Amino acid sequence: MRIRVEQAVRASAELGEGPTWDPATGRVIWVDILNSRVHTYEPGGGHRTVLATEQHVGAAKPRAGGGLVVNLRDGVGSYGTGGTFTWLHREPVPGRRGNDAAVAPDGALWAGSMPYDETPGGGNLIRVAPDGAVTEVLDDVTISNGTGWSPDGTRMYYVDTPTGRIDVFDVDGEQVRNRRELATVEDGAGSPDGLTVDADGCVWVALWDGGAIRRYTPSGTLDRAVRLPVSRPTACAFGGPDLTDLYVTSARVGLDRPEPLAGSLLVLPGIGQGVAQAAFGG
Template sequence: MTPRPEVAVRAFAELGEGPTWDAAAERLIWVDILSARVHTYHPSTGRRTVMAAGQHVGAAKPRAGGGLVTVLRDGIGLYDDRGAFSWLVHAPVPGRRGNDAAVAPDGALWAGSMRYDEAEGGGNLARIAPDGSVTGVLDSVTVSNGTGWSPDGRLMYYIDTPTRRIDVFDVDGERVTGRRPFAVVEPGSGWPDGLTVDAEGGVWVAFWDGAAVRRYRPDGRLDRVVELPVRRPTACAFGGPGLRDLYISTARTGLEAPHPLSGSLLVLPDVGQGLSGTPFAG
């Protein structure tokens, strides 16, 4: 029986995104893109922190040496373990901002972008090495969102939301090839947004305007639909003791009458087994 969603953090995020488990600190990291805030939450104690990012922040991930790597409007920023900021990549593009991101098994950051007006093909997906060198992966992306790897690291899953697809690639070292549909979403189910992969190779996807998260089996078949009390879940990630709890970020932006829990961080307790994440190596 699938657990019922619970409230982990009651919040009013405009555009909550990118939950990520930081194993070293035993905390969950998530962002509010439009409010330019980075949030942390320690499930064992209930402790929370909020940090101003200075500009719109699409994602924040733990670094191997402590601190955070952030995907900002104008590039990739680093915070050390004392909170001091520096740019790793500073490459502003007018009208465009960073969006969702993920850290690959080799410790590189794969970061997406999109235009504020969501113009077709206005974003991209790039690989950022620990030394700050940037390699383009995909051009002409519209809304770059969920990215994740199979348990053996041989496959990469990816979502460009307006396509209504979850795509899969073969991983060849630092490159991905053989893009093909993994799952196609039927109209009326919402829009695929952020994703995470569990230890069995199942792909969990948050559905914007779909009020649900869905799990797809490794062969792409729909396995489970978990309905949520909010219309706009944005992303999901396993965390907590043993990586058994699925945390879900949500948004309230654009809703005339948002549900009282819209913008909160939700959790599905003991819903599956997550994979250990890799911190950014830079």
């Protein structure tokens, strides 16, 4: 299979993250964390928008009723269709910010955090239910990153980047249990960052400082690796009308030398089959 890697949006994001396909609008949503920007891109017509947030924004996801839910420095908030902002859960912690987030099949937002200085154990992972109830799922997290669910909803995959692992949990209603290792990225291959799960139940993960996307089977076997023209890919998600195109965000922060496409949104057309993602129900 010939794999193409294309530039979807030429950008200079400091820390691009969290691509998400919004089927209601036919667009990709992604963020530039350190520049406090939420970007959208419509592949069909090339239309783009940029929303400036008041704080660093770790993730932005569509809401079922329109607008966006965002994981900010001080907590989780939402933008209505008219642009009005409302806090859903505000818990400022000095030196900490929101990072990657994902919406579960039941419409709840699972939002991670991390300390700016990457102090071990300084972050967490919370669940924000559609009714606004907040539960801390994990503490003692350093850099909360990729989160995703198997197509049947019985497994949750998760990355705390410094561990070098993709972990898997069993899902029991609103709870997760039985945490264990799915796969470990070997030394020198980069660090696992954002992830997505395809229709076969395989996990695609971006490798920060590894310049690649990898696909692991549900048993943890590495069965595909794709080199990218950026050394710091951050996350990936399937999009397009048929959910067969893989969109990849990237970063240029901290690079030792210039990379022409660093900070851009990339796309790998027709590389696999994704699964439709739920919108936040709140």
